[in-house]
Amino acid sequence: MSSSCYLLEAYVKIYISLELLSWWREIKSMDLHEKIANTIVNLEDSNKLGTLIKEALEKKISPNEIIEKGLRKGLEKVGQKFEMGEYFLSELLFAASMVEDAIRVLMPLLSARSTENKGTIILGTVRGDIHDIGKNIFKMLMEANGFKVYDLGVDVRPEDFVDKVKEVKPDIVGLSALLTTTLPEMKVVIEELKRAGVREKVKVLLGGNAVTEEFGKKIGADKVAKDAVQGVNFCKEWIAK
Numbered sequence: 657m658s659s660s661c662y663l664l665e666a667y668v669k670i671y672i673s674l675e676l677l678s679w680w681r682e683i684k685s686m687d688l689h690e691k692i693a694n695t696i697v698n699l700e701d702s703n704k705l706g707t708l709i710k711e712a713l714e715k716k717i718s719p720n721e722i723i724e725k726g727l728r729k730g731l732e733k734v735g736q737k738f739e740m741g742e743y744f745l746s747e748l749l750f751a752a753s754m755v756e757d758a759i760r761v762l763m764p765l766l767s768a769r770s771t772e773n774k775g776t777i778i779l780g781t782v783r784g785d786i787h788d789i790g791k792n793i794f795k796m797l798m799e800a801n802g803f804k805v806y807d808l809g810v811d812v813r814p815e816d817f818v819d820k821v822k823e824v825k826p827d828i829v830g831l832s833a834l835l836t837t838t839l840p841e842m843k844v845v846i847e848e849l850k851r852a853g854v855r856e857k858v859k860v861l862l863g864g865n866a867v868t869e870e871f872g873k874k875i876g877a878d879k880v881a882k883d884a885v886q887g888v889n890f891c892k893e894w895i896a897k
């Protein structure tokens with residue numbers, strides 16, 4: 657066999673080994689994500705969750721992947737059980753506290769603050785809604801990416817968003833909502849920004865499980881993010897222009 661044939665054979669073998677390795681890694685991380693999600697769904701203790709998260713980090717799974725494929729999936733399933741009447745508010749609260757504990761473990765990795773100032777965002781969960789786990793994750797990622805974040809918290813009145821926009825003149829306004837009943841509040845905020853004459857001075861970014869792209873377009877938002885990382889990317893694109 658010619659030397660080029662040997663080379664080709666070696667190349668193919670290396671390629672197949674690498675493919676198998678990455679496939680194996682993926683299966684292993686899927687397994688871990690499922691374990692993390694199940695720990696939340698079964699309302700087990702935070703220590704077990706913490707151990708699984710440390711294991712995932714040791715396996716070089718990124719904090720974002722752990723959040724999206726493990727923690728968020730787990731909470732989604734808890735939400736479904738709540739919807740079916742299998743779980744009650746106390747179980748929702750317990751699952752939320754487990755995830756908050758887990759995020760505290762991930763926090764040092766998520767919130768490594770950048771020193772550069774990329775831009776400014778005003779952020780809050782809209783009036784009537786007190787969900788803030790996702791908003792807080794987005795906030796940490798934005799800070800880590802060099803944005804100055806003014807977090808107005810939860811259950812924020814439209815006029816408070818407007819007042820803060822007038823005060824700090826941000827580049828972006830980020831709104832979070834998880835309840836279908838509080839989605840219309842996002843529209844109210846945009847209307848109020850228009851009324852105050854500041855709508856065109858800011859980009860409006862929506863997030864939260866309840867929000868769809870179609871809804872965002874209908875109410876005149878600039879973008880809807882399906883997750884926190886996508887939200888950060890939209891903000892970076894706007895600032896780069």
Ligand code: B12
Pocket residue numbers: 723724727728731732733734735736738739745748749751752784785786787788789790791793794830831832833834835836837861862863864865866881882883884885886887888
């Ligand atoms: C935990 C939880 C709670 C906790 C919240 C604790 C907290 N500090 O946030 C508690 C127990 C307090 C709670 C209360 C209620 N809840 Co609740 N809750 C949930 C649950 C299980 C998980 C939410 C969550 O944190 N997910 C994990 C995070 C990481 O995901 P996320 O929020 O979507 O965020 C991600 C992205 O969306 C994005 N993101 C989020 N915000 C933003 C903002 C911007 C700008 C950007 C760019 C990105 C971004 O970043 C995150 C990471 O990618 C959901 C189920 C679900 N499927 O969402 C129900 C759910 C949202 N709740 C529900 C309900 C009904 C309620 C209550 C009305 C129950 C009651 N009878 O009292 C109350 C409402 C209280 C209120 N007025 O707000 C329903 C809503 C149904 C609907 N169609 O409206 C859900 C869907 C459960 C269900 N399936 O029935 N809840």
